[in-house]
Amino acid sequence: MTGRIDEEVRVTSDTTPEASVPEVETPSATRPADVAGDMRGVQTLSMAKAITAGLRDAMRADEKVLLMGEDIGPLGGVFRVTEGLSAEFGEKRVLDTPLAESAIVGTAIGLAMRGYRPVCEIQFDGFIFPAFDQITTQLARQTLRHEGRVTMPIVIRVPYGGHIGSIEHHQESPEAYFAHTPGLRVVSPSNPHDAYWMIREAIESRDPVLFFEPKSRYWPKGPVDLDHAGLPLHASRVVRQGADITVVGHGAMVSTLLQAADVAAEEGTSIEVVDLRSLSPIDYGPLLESVHRTGRLVVAQEAYGNVSVGSEIAATVAERAFYSLEAPVLRVSGFDTPFPPASLETEYLPSPDRVLEAVDRALAY
Amino acid sequence: MAARERDFTVPTVQLLTPEGVLRPSPEAEPYLPLVEALDDATLQRFYRDMTVSRRLDVAGANLQRQGQLALWVPSSGQEAAQVGSAHAARPQDHLFPSYREHIVGMIRGLDPVRILALLRGITQGGWNPEENGNFHLYTLVLASQTLHATGYAMGLQFDGATATGDPETDAAVLVYYGDGASSQGDANEALVFASSYETPQVFFIQNNQWAISVPVSRQSRSPLSLRGGGFGMPGVRIDGNDVLASYAVTRQSLEEARAGQGPSLIEALTYRMGAHTTADDPTKYRTDDEVAYWAERDPIARYRTWLESRGASAAFFDDVDQEASDVAADVRRRALELTGPVRASIFEHVYSEPHPLMAEQHAWLDEFENSFDGDAA
Numbered sequence: 001m002t003g004r005i006d007e008e009v010r011v012t013s014d015t016t017p018e019a020s021v022p023e024v025e026t027p028s029a030t031r032p033a034d035v036a037g038d039m040r041g042v043q044t045l046s047m048a049k050a051i052t053a054g055l056r057d058a059m060r061a062d063e064k065v066l067l068m069g070e071d072i073g074p075l076g077g078v079f080r081v082t083e084g085l086s087a088e089f090g091e092k093r094v095l096d097t098p099l100a101e102s103a104i105v106g107t108a109i110g111l112a113m114r115g116y117r118p119v120c121e122i123q124f125d126g127f128i129f130p131a132f133d134q135i136t137t138q139l140a141r142q143t144l145r146h147e148g149r150v151t152m153p154i155v156i157r158v159p160y161g162g163h164i165g166s167i168e169h170h171q172e173s174p175e176a177y178f179a180h181t182p183g184l185r186v187v188s189p190s191n192p193h194d195a196y197w198m199i200r201e202a203i204e205s206r207d208p209v210l211f212f213e214p215k216s217r218y219w220p221k222g223p224v225d226l227d228h229a230g231l232p233l234h235a236s237r238v239v240r241q242g243a244d245i246t247v248v249g250h251g252a253m254v255s256t257l258l259q260a261a262d263v264a265a266e267e268g269t270s271i272e273v274v275d276l277r278s279l280s281p282i283d284y285g286p287l288l289e290s291v292h293r294t295g296r297l298v299v300a301q302e303a304y305g306n307v308s309v310g311s312e313i314a315a316t317v318a319e320r321a322f323y324s325l326e327a328p329v330l331r332v333s334g335f336d337t338p339f340p341p342a343s344l345e346t347e348y349l350p351s352p353d354r355v356l357e358a359v360d361r362a363l364a365y
Numbered sequence: 366m367a368a369r370e371r372d373f374t375v376p377t378v379q380l381l382t383p384e385g386v387l388r389p390s391p392e393a394e395p396y397l398p399l400v401e402a403l404d405d406a407t408l409q410r411f412y413r414d415m416t417v418s419r420r421l422d423v424a425g426a427n428l429q430r431q432g433q434l435a436l437w438v439p440s441s442g443q444e445a446a447q448v449g450s451a452h453a454a455r456p457q458d459h460l461f462p463s464y465r466e467h468i469v470g471m472i473r474g475l476d477p478v479r480i481l482a483l484l485r486g487i488t489q490g491g492w493n494p495e496e497n498g499n500f501h502l503y504t505l506v507l508a509s510q511t512l513h514a515t516g517y518a519m520g521l522q523f524d525g526a527t528a529t530g531d532p533e534t535d536a537a538v539l540v541y542y543g544d545g546a547s548s549q550g551d552a553n554e555a556l557v558f559a560s561s562y563e564t565p566q567v568f569f570i571q572n573n574q575w576a577i578s579v580p581v582s583r584q585s586r587s588p589l590s591l592r593g594g595g596f597g598m599p600g601v602r603i604d605g606n607d608v609l610a611s612y613a614v615t616r617q618s619l620e621e622a623r624a625g626q627g628p629s630l631i632e633a634l635t636y637r638m639g640a641h642t643t644a645d646d647p648t649k650y651r652t653d654d655e656v657a658y659w660a661e662r663d664p665i666a667r668y669r670t671w672l673e674s675r676g677a678s679a680a681f682f683d684d685v686d687q688e689a690s691d692v693a694a695d696v697r698r699r700a701l702e703l704t705g706p707v708r709a710s711i712f713e714h715v716y717s718e719p720h721p722l723m724a725e726q727h728a729w730l731d732e733f734e735n736s737f738d739g740d741a742a
Contacts, residue, residue, distance in 0.1 A: 097561075098557050100554040100557060103515075103555065103557065106513060106516060106554070107513075107515050109512070109516055110512065110513040110519065110520060111520045113501075113520070114516070114517050114524065116520055133509070134512065134551070137509065141489070143714050143717055145489050145490035145502055147488075149495075151717045183715050205718065206718055207716045207717050281721045
């Protein structure tokens with residue numbers, strides 16, 4: 001494998017390539033008009049607007065659903081995901097809260113005790129940590145403490161991940177902290193269709209769900225079938241079939257894996273791509289079935305590799321598919337350093353080239 | 366240049382002097398009618414509850430020393446703050462405790478054995494708030510419950526369950542925390558949210574002077590009651606060893622909350638006469654003189670003196686002592702009968718909906734345990 005193909009692939013694989021690296025605080029003017037009305041059937045939407053539609057439909061379906069977060073009212077959130085919702089549902093259901101993440105989650109717990117289904121927005125991945133205590137010591141354990149008498153139907157939406165050229169604390173992938181915590185569910189869609197349905201299913205869940213939204217996939221458009229979900233919330237899925245090796249990832253990494261598979265196909269290597277979709281619990285069925293066929297697995301993620309979701313997948317697949325494996329499970333991750341200044345992010349983040357390097361190593365066994 | 370003024374002295378609401386004389390401080394005068402409206406039975410109930418609480422403290426500490434509890438959390442010295450405020454709440458109110466408010470729970474109808482189950486390592490929760498006077502679960506991560514209480518109060522507001530003008534149905538939230546917890550970010554964020562949303566809520570700080578071994582002067586250079594004003598709500602400092610002040614000020618604050626006038630904060634000055642928990646040794650960090658100072662301000666002794674001055678009989682006090690002993694003995698007996706939870710409960714209720722790891726690990730543990738011949742659980 002020679003040469004760098006990231007930029008080339010990026011511009012050929014996105015519907016709206018110029019929007020794939022948006023200005024964070026001032027979204028692209030080419031952003032689609034507000035999703036309004038009673039759309040049904042198959043629509044072409046960005047992931048951001050698919051989530052908007054999902055939130056709107058959930059709020060229409062259940063008056064106990066309310067949104068909480070910073071700047072989510074008239075502004076519509078810094079990514080405009082809640083755009084138009086405060087106008088439709090009012091400030092009693094779209095709460096522009098004071099600027100305090102722990103309190104957003106802590107008061108959501110009290111509201112859930114009262115029968116509400118709060119959907120909290122954490123503005124950026126790196127700002128979830130002030131709420132870490134409430135999420136891990138309180139939210140995750142309320143149902144257990146109450147011996148099942150109290151449920152915690154709370155969704156915490158977290159825009160996450162790199163590729164947006166932003167400053168410190170705005171490009172991180174903290175999902176492993178939450179996947180590690182019993183009592184939480186953790187999911188991440190990779191495309192607009194899944195985003196619409198997964199946010200709806202997350203809101204319907206009686207358990208707390210951490211909903212990680214890959215920022216770099218907010219604006220590329222894709223088809224959304226508003227009438228048919230297709231898969232349950234925690235199901236993983238083969239998104240590209242292949243014969244030689246399996247690669248698995250979640251969120252924005254799925255696009256990188258598909259790009260890598262395109263390039264590998266030209267060189268005669270057939271890669272099967274699995275979209276994890278859910279990080280807790282992990283649906284190992286399709287993944288193991290795939291590994292049984294291909295005999296090789298590369299796990300890819302933007303997050304730090306050390307003690308990560310990828311580590312857990314590698315260990316579990318080694319345990320459960322040992323006799324099918326022709327090579328050790330290899331991992332491609334962000335480096336175990338703080339996310340670097342954005343001018344270095346292309347070196348830091350796993351690229352199709354980095355994935356293909358691991359693919360080559362696995363195939364060499 | 367002279368230093369700026371650093372005197373933050375605030376008045377303290379006190380109705381009953383340490384000597385047991387009803388002589389309201391100037392700040393307490395407006396609250397006197399609330400006390401005068403109390404009938405003898407209620408006044409006697411205050412004494413009974415404080416006495417039961419203190420007696421239960423002895424039983425709890427003994428059980429721990431005998432290896433029957435992992436821990437006991439004493440409340441000796443804080444009875445007036447707890448009993449007065451608890452009786453100020455109406456049935457429809459919701460109370461969010463920290464973990465030292467045993468008598469508050471009992472006043473709301475909670476069987477104290479449920480608390481001992483928590484301390485005996487049998488449960489992580491223990492009771493259903495809905496069936497126990499809306500007395501919510503203990504929360505061990507300090508000040509976490511202040512946010513839950515505020516969220517709950519927001520919910521009452523959104524539901525229209527408060528501020529309708531009917532004091533018999535309008536609900537409010539009373540949340541307890543301490544001088545140590547007042548330093549936590551959550552406690553301060555709760556005040557921000559409560560003030561911002563004008564929640565029907567009373568923040569009740571028991572300032573018992575010590576956060577384990579650290580004095581309140583390390584938590585705050587000014588009275589904690591001043592925290593109210595800084596966040597945009599009334600803050601009142603009361604003599605927390607005066608059960609009448611505790612009752613009256615909490616009553617007034619809750620009535621204002623349920624009438625839609627927003628949240629308020631009460632700092633109850635009191636003293637933890639015993640250890641923080643049975644794992645603590647207060648002789649290492651505080652003086653005998655200090656303990657003696659507070660012993661002279663004992664909440665039960667002064668209240669007894671006052672009841673006697675009103676004509677309460679020796680027989681009444683004997684009856685209360687006997688009842689307190691009976692309650693403690695009954696709690697002790699039933700605590701010792703508590704048996705551990707079943708193994709399956711490890712995996713139950715971690716999630717409300719099925720979860721593959723729970724199912725797999727539960728099945729594995731059963732198989733593992735059952736693999737020991739003749740030793741199956």
